Amino acid sequence: MNPIAILAIAIISEVFGSTMLKKSEGFKKLWASLGVVICMGxxxxxxxxxxxxxxxxxxxxxxxxxxxxxxxxxGVIFFKEQFNMKKFIGITLIIGGVIALKLSTSGAH
Structure with a gap:
């Protein structure tokens, strides 16, 4: 399988696991807790x-x-957490950093 596709699965799994972590309410909810363990694994x-x-x-x-x-x-969409300019700038910087790292290693495997 393509390593980029594998990385995408890793990202999606981690995000879903983190979401289940919130839903588990401190590992008090069985199914959400199992979701954390499986997805993070x-x-x-x-x-x-x-x-x-x-x-x-x-x-x-x-x-x-x-x-x-x-x-x-x-968090913003499903848990109604606040979205403000600081979060927007932070996400923009993260995406910019990821793009810069990818460009710095293009063609290098």
């Missing part, structure tokens, strides 16, 4: 596969950065 497994062929620094930055941005958006 899948996320780290896929992350380990992605770093086999892609640079670890770039992979981790993309995984953490995109995951943070998506988790922030999920």
């Amino acid at each position: 899948l996320a780290f497994y896929c992350l380990s596969l992605a770093i086999r062929t892609l640079p670890i620094g770039t992979v981790y930055a993309i995984w953490a950065g995109v995951g943070t941005a998506l988790t922030t958006l999920i």
